[in-house]
Amino acid sequence: MNEEILLQNIILHENAYFFIKENSQYLTKRLIKTTFEEASQDKQGRFLLNIHKKPYVINEREIYYSIAIFKYIKKPSFIEESIVGWEETKLAYICLIDFENHIVIAKRNISKINDFLSLFEPLDYDVMTSIFSNENTSFEKLSMDNMNISDKAIRQKSLESNNLKDNVSTFGLQGYILNNVRVNNDDSKIALSLNASRINQLGPKNNFEGFLKWSDKVVESIKDCTLKISFLSSFATSVDYTKYKDVLNPTAILIILNKLYKEYEENKIKRCFIKVKINNEYIERDINLLSILKHFEKLIEIEFTNGGYHLKHELIKDLFLFKNNKSITLRSAKLAKVHVEYENDLSFPILSVLNWTKSYIITFDNPELIYCNRKLFKDSRLLGNLEGLLKIFIPYSELENVSSEKGSFRITSTLFDTNSVFGFVEEEFMANHDYFICDDLYKEWADHIGLSENTISFYHSKYKDSNFSASDFQDIIGQALKNLGNLSPGEDQWSLKENYWQRTYKNDGIVTQISRIRTGQDEEDVIEYFKKVKGYPNIKKQVFIVINFISKAALEDRLMKLQNAEYFVERNEVIQILWFVSSLISSCYEANTEVYICCRP
Structure with a gap:
């Protein structure tokens, strides 16, 4: 033909x-x-x-x-x-x-x-x-x-x-x-x-x-x-990357691994190997890619050095970010040796796969800008709605006096120390609920759970001897986000809690006399009540994050400086905290859940 x-x-x-x-x-x-x-x-x-x-x-x-x-x-x-x-x-x-x-x-x-x-x-x-x-x-x-x-x-x-x-x-x-x-x-x-x-x-x-x-x-x-x-x-909506490129100063990156995991699920990835040159001959050694990827499942801080924008990663020390004319890419001599081979027998360096698939989110010292899917996006709502954002922060003077998260323990203890965050939570909130449970440790849904006819409330507590720590804030936000679904538990989850809630609280190897059912008859009574109220069509779901390392007044001051483009020492940390709070509010809204952050005045 x-x-x-x-x-x-x-x-x-x-x-x-x-x-x-x-x-x-x-x-x-x-x-x-x-x-x-x-x-x-x-x-x-x-x-x-x-x-x-x-x-x-x-x-x-x-x-x-x-x-x-x-x-x-x-x-x-x-x-x-x-x-x-x-x-x-x-x-x-x-x-x-x-x-x-x-x-x-x-x-x-x-x-x-x-x-x-x-x-x-x-x-x-x-x-x-x-x-x-x-x-x-x-x-x-x-x-x-x-x-x-x-x-x-x-x-x-x-x-x-x-x-x-x-x-x-x-x-x-x-x-x-x-x-x-x-x-x-x-x-x-x-x-x-x-x-x-x-x-x-x-x-x-x-x-x-x-x-x-x-x-x-x-x-x-x-x-x-x-x-x-x-x-x-x-x-x-995206904005023109080239117009902002020269003034972009990256502060943090989250590498998204969903696409790689999906390719594993679909059996598209055959193997992963390290390719090195020894005596003018390339040698391949198979490795477990999943064991490498787990080290990247968190926000990574970026610092500017003489060598460029360096990712502060504990495993890969030579990982850098580069601003190109049209895009932002990752480079690493160490990761360049790590290859992924697909079912069609084609193999590519792992960094090439991440760069081609645009699998990362980057934040900058300008909090309104974010880089994702090889495009630059501008979100003016972050600094444009500070008054609304700050409304979720509730100041408590008592949090200025706490000195630990849970206090010290004795075999005769029946309460958490009053100068601990746990002690503050029970003193401040326990009376608001018909049932109050300490679910801390071992596959916890929250540190404390409060139940009443109108509300299901999760309390996540954290004490840190720090100020404006983005990493500490990320930890407690992550704990809250991963447990949003547990505000309405499935039927398969109750047996685990029944066995756990019947015990007294144990920490640091000490079995105390602190009952996990802080208010209520017993674990069976609590579970029956939880099952009942979670089925109410108008039940109000709430998340409380209780921390001592952020002051509302100090945060408001830093956010106003951020809005006015003023320099201050904690600028990068506050930008990350701003993004975390915005993300938390959005996720809770989608889960039809109210959110509050209890902090120092």
């Missing part, structure tokens, strides 16, 4: 990646040829189809298309060593459509073209959502990433309905980055992958000429786009 007949036999879904070119010049044949060669390094035999920069006239305008199709053979993922006759033969294709100012890419089973993709800019979120939304659009499905920098926060959410704008509150959506959307316009369904700049018109496949015409129609819509305010405008 000649090329024309082969092209007529190709049918494609109206599904492609759309990018903007930095200049209005068409791609050169040399660049196209190089890209096709890189994409087909593992091909078997010659190209089945290989067309470079062929012109096509549409609506009196000339565009160019290029397409390559090839065969490759791979070992199935369910066998360890290659066996003759057990190979899988697959086809791959890559199609480039050049619109002078835009480039459209359709591909299948293609990798190794990241250098080529880096030459172009993805479409802005606002553009993609504007060209496919109007007042009659139904938003059927959304998936989003959380910008919350707490390692205990829910990282991703997916929602689906006939029309989400009718039943989803827009409050708090500003803290989420929209990733995928499915919209319905007059029974025409379109799926948008905003973080990948991909547009998918759901429906039957089209012939190659029809695919060209569809691509042209979308490009014209992009060129003529007028930005619109819609339901999707409630999500986080």
Whole structure:
């Protein structure tokens, strides 16, 4: 068959990646040829189809298309060593459509073209959502990433309905980055992958000429786009990274590992190995990647040194962050030796995987800015609503006099020391509840739990001899976030608590006379009451964080200085605390839970 007949036999879904070119010049044949060669390094035999920069006239305008199709053979993922006759033969294709100012890419089973993709800019979120939304659009499905920098926060959410704008509150959506959307316009369904700049018109496949015409129609819509305010405008919006790049001073980073864990779940990762050169020969040694990843599951502080922005990590000492012209990436000579091999036998350095997938959130000394999904976002609400944010802080003069978290213990102790945080909690709050339980230690839901006809309250306590410690604050916030779900426990959790709550309190090897049921008859009575009130439709859920190492007045002073762009010593710590508080408020709102922080005046 000649090329024309082969092209007529190709049918494609109206599904492609759309990018903007930095200049209005068409791609050169040399660049196209190089890209096709890189994409087909593992091909078997010659190209089945290989067309470079062929012109096509549409609506009196000339565009160019290029397409390559090839065969490759791979070992199935369910066998360890290659066996003759057990190979899988697959086809791959890559199609480039050049619109002078835009480039459209359709591909299948293609990798190794990241250098080529880096030459172009993805479409802005606002553009993609504007060209496919109007007042009659139904938003059927959304998936989003959380910008919350707490390692205990829910990282991703997916929602689906006939029309989400009718039943989803827009409050708090500003803290989420929209990733995928499915919209319905007059029974025409379109799926948008905003973080990948991909547009998918759901429906039957089209012939190659029809695919060209569809691509042209979308490009014209992009060129003529007028930005619109819609339901999707409630999500986080990006700003031009290049305008801020020179004044960005990173302060902390949270590396997101969900995508790697998901690839493990889907058996896409075959192995992880260290690749080192010994006597001019590369040696590979398999390692357990999961044991490495667990060391990165927390916010990491960044310090500026002569070598650049250094991540203060206890395991990897040479991990640095670099501000590039268009993005921010991670580098480490030590981690460069750690490779991940996938089921398709391709392997990449672990840092390349993290950088390609944009798997981190970065905060800066400007608290309104945050970097996520390879884009810079600005959230003016943080400093714009300080009065509202400070309302969750409740000052108690008694917390100025505490000297420990739990006090000292004796076998005759029946109460926590009055000058401890635990003692303060029981003195201040126990009388407000019908039942009060000390759940501290061993898979605790909270340090104290208070139950009444109207409320279920969790109390999380922490004492530290510090001032404005972001890491100490992160610990207690993380404890509160990971236990939000336990405000409404499942039926499988009661047996553990029944055995635990019947005991007296034990700490430092001392078994005291402090009953874990601080107010109430016995553990069975408490559990029956808990089961009853958690089922009340109007029950009020509350979280109290009780700390001694933050003063409300001092925090308010620092936040006002932050708002006025004034310098102060604890600036970076206060910025992180601001983000943690904002994240806590958002998470509690989504869980329909009130939150309060009890602190020094």
